[in-house]
Amino acid sequence: MAEEFDAIVVGSGMSGGWAAKEFTEKGMKTLLLDRGRQVKHREDYPTENVPPWDLPNNGRVPKEELDQDYEIQKMAFLQEYNKHFFVKDSEHPYTQPDDKMFTWIRGYHVGGRSLTWGKQTYRWSEMDFNSNIEDGNGIDWPIRYADIELWYDYVETFAGISGSLEGIPNLPDGKFQPPMEMTCVEAEMKKRFDELYDDRHFIIGRCAHLTEPTEEQRSLGREKCQYRNECMRGCSFGAYFSSQSATLPAAERTGNLTTVTDAICHSVIYDETTGKARGVRVVNSITKETTEYSGKVVFLCASTIASTQIMLNSVSEKFQNGIANGSGALGHYLMDHIYQAGASGRMPGFEDFYESGRRPNEIYIPRFRNINGDTQENFVRGYGYQCSAHRLSWKRGADQTGYGADFKKNLQQPGAWWFRMTGFGEMLPRYENHISVDHNNLDEWGIPALHIDCEFSENELNLQKDIAAEAESILNNLGLEDVSSWVTPANPGLCIHEMGTARMGHDPATSVLNKHNQAHEVPNLFVTDGSCMTSTACQNPSLTYMALTARAVDYAVKQMKADLI
Amino acid sequence: MTKSTLNRREILERMAVVTGGAVSLTILSACDGGVKAPKNTENLNLKALNKEQLDLIADIADMIIPDTETLGAKSVNVHFLVDELAANWMTSDERKGFLNDLTVLDERIKTERGKSFSSLDNQGRGTVLDQLGQEMLAAGEGTEGLGDITNSDDNTGRKHIYRELRELIIFGYYTSEVGATEELNYDPIPGGYSGCIPLADVGGKAWSI
Numbered sequence: 001m002a003e004e005f006d007a008i009v010v011g012s013g014m015s016g017g018w019a020a021k022e023f024t025e026k027g028m029k030t031l032l033l034d035r036g037r038q039v040k041h042r043e044d045y046p047t048e049n050v051p052p053w054d055l056p057n058n059g060r061v062p063k064e065e066l067d068q069d070y071e072i073q074k075m076a077f078l079q080e081y082n083k084h085f086f087v088k089d090s091e092h093p094y095t096q097p098d099d100k101m102f103t104w105i106r107g108y109h110v111g112g113r114s115l116t117w118g119k120q121t122y123r124w125s126e127m128d129f130n131s132n133i134e135d136g137n138g139i140d141w142p143i144r145y146a147d148i149e150l151w152y153d154y155v156e157t158f159a160g161i162s163g164s165l166e167g168i169p170n171l172p173d174g175k176f177q178p179p180m181e182m183t184c185v186e187a188e189m190k191k192r193f194d195e196l197y198d199d200r201h202f203i204i205g206r207c208a209h210l211t212e213p214t215e216e217q218r219s220l221g222r223e224k225c226q227y228r229n230e231c232m233r234g235c236s237f238g239a240y241f242s243s244q245s246a247t248l249p250a251a252e253r254t255g256n257l258t259t260v261t262d263a264i265c266h267s268v269i270y271d272e273t274t275g276k277a278r279g280v281r282v283v284n285s286i287t288k289e290t291t292e293y294s295g296k297v298v299f300l301c302a303s304t305i306a307s308t309q310i311m312l313n314s315v316s317e318k319f320q321n322g323i324a325n326g327s328g329a330l331g332h333y334l335m336d337h338i339y340q341a342g343a344s345g346r347m348p349g350f351e352d353f354y355e356s357g358r359r360p361n362e363i364y365i366p367r368f369r370n371i372n373g374d375t376q377e378n379f380v381r382g383y384g385y386q387c388s389a390h391r392l393s394w395k396r397g398a399d400q401t402g403y404g405a406d407f408k409k410n411l412q413q414p415g416a417w418w419f420r421m422t423g424f425g426e427m428l429p430r431y432e433n434h435i436s437v438d439h440n441n442l443d444e445w446g447i448p449a450l451h452i453d454c455e456f457s458e459n460e461l462n463l464q465k466d467i468a469a470e471a472e473s474i475l476n477n478l479g480l481e482d483v484s485s486w487v488t489p490a491n492p493g494l495c496i497h498e499m500g501t502a503r504m505g506h507d508p509a510t511s512v513l514n515k516h517n518q519a520h521e522v523p524n525l526f527v528t529d530g531s532c533m534t535s536t537a538c539q540n541p542s543l544t545y546m547a548l549t550a551r552a553v554d555y556a557v558k559q560m561k562a563d564l565i
Numbered sequence: 566m567t568k569s570t571l572n573r574r575e576i577l578e579r580m581a582v583v584t585g586g587a588v589s590l591t592i593l594s595a596c597d598g599g600v601k602a603p604k605n606t607e608n609l610n611l612k613a614l615n616k617e618q619l620d621l622i623a624d625i626a627d628m629i630i631p632d633t634e635t636l637g638a639k640s641v642n643v644h645f646l647v648d649e650l651a652a653n654w655m656t657s658d659e660r661k662g663f664l665n666d667l668t669v670l671d672e673r674i675k676t677e678r679g680k681s682f683s684s685l686d687n688q689g690r691g692t693v694l695d696q697l698g699q700e701m702l703a704a705g706e707g708t709e710g711l712g713d714i715t716n717s718d719d720n721t722g723r724k725h726i727y728r729e730l731r732e733l734i735i736f737g738y739y740t741s742e743v744g745a746t747e748e749l750n751y752d753p754i755p756g757g758y759s760g761c762i763p764l765a766d767v768g769g770k771a772w773s774i
Contacts, residue, residue: 049753051745053742057653063654183760183761227755227757351764352765354767355758358758398707401698401702408748411630412769414764
């Protein structure tokens, strides 16, 4: 082993970027590892601003390529213009039971999914941290809203979140840049919605896009959103939050960051004499050489499944079933959000109105089920809706039978206004939903094969049905026409909000991490990605990972300075 | 529009200074909205279609989206894009079925009308398309009214040949440079967002992307 780092951060996506920024800004010599290739801000966004006629096949990925290389990734947002930000499933397989599909959507490159995320950013509330203890599903969270509130302030201020102040108790307001506008039809629907529903809210989405950049953001080369809505290609304006646009340049300018790419973390090295992690063992993805790096603390931020896989593969005399796994909870309680249900309808009129610019954001209807006096018979928890109203595009022409100059003239104009809403529902933690590794079956880098065994339970499936039924009811009540709803048979993973396999808790007997994201049994090992989540709430989780990561680094550095870890 | 273009350029130029020129030239040039002429097609080798199939698609495309104040689908060579998509994008099974259906359609028109689609006059071509439109509806693959909520661009698996051709031709035209930038409004870098503007402010035309 050569140089010893103060901190080793595994993974450079949403959480890892934050860990690197916080450690380096606090003066810590930090090693940032990513298993994938380098992606430089601006330089490595090859499809940015390439018009459809200059993309191969005008932007259509060959179907056989999708089937052969992207069997799972193709179910998410993979397109010709962003396929370089997704893994090839053919190169990175995992197994699962025949009757239970879990779609693990991922990208192996610096920045990870912070380049391709949905950018919806909602705080959790006291209700969400209380939910497990109140209805008895899962263990109690070791933190409450008050523990994280200031950290939400902190990460929102740096990341740049656009949103409106609403005063909704179960969706706390944050430090917002100006909100984006609603379309004419959304604004009309909000008016009708607010008249009809006392306890529900119809608000513009909160999202990690700059609408009024701060000096700090400008100093990192970030500019306000240009409303291209081509975020998944990468954004040279740095207008949306990604590791590339925000946390990595902040870390780099401290002079304290060392980044190593193509570095697959094989395992955390446990020192039996000190009872601490000594560092990590890394396999170069190209040369397959193994290197050991040592550090005073190790932060796993490789994403829920990947960080847990590393821990399960970190076997020692003390931890034969994975590091810090005395509880046996490691790898269990895998969760996602349930998705793939909603409704749509046509808003008559408004033909003379349109929008200008492409808004990378939607409408949000926060959770209203099982709160404020609402009680559902067949499910606990709830869901939020993400929605929008836009006019139909030229794509409507394929299903029509018209042709000729009149048809062309008609398609030159925007079509009818349609409102579409999709629910995002909470999933309960269940022991049976788990990942495991097979030490007898190694891949070309010597990493044990991954097995994912996860399915939705009745609670989620009932909740999903309610998402569709209630969406249809809302749209009918708001006066839309041609309303219809859908419930697609769902498998977990597709919402790309996987969480829970190294959960936080009070009790080392039932949880892996304590209230500081610190392993109960290995004091200098922290996990701050989605693995740590004790429940899922129904909000998009990235903002909470950011806040928990910044909070955990603050704690770790204080502990290091006090020589406690 | 001139003012917002200027603002965008100002922002880009300022960014270029801030970043030491890191903002790519493609972004700067996109502000100028230059338009390329359709590609010369004389020496293009066909990748999937034969000449009869290519001509059939070209003339159906010419009927669906004809030349008006702007060039239409045939004039921007949508039929060559369909050749590319058949060769590269479709699965081999889909391609086999698609090519077969095109040949069946070509032969059927010759049998029923006594000559190829391309040899028919506009009225004769219209009669064929009307009939195909009815067949497409009968197959449950279209609507006469507004089109459905998915924006009607479902292109998974095989469909009625006319529905497939329509989808390919319409996709090809409005993602071509002429279709996207001349027939429709195109603004690669809007710079700002207004949720509710009079449609007349943008000439009554839809955005292409």
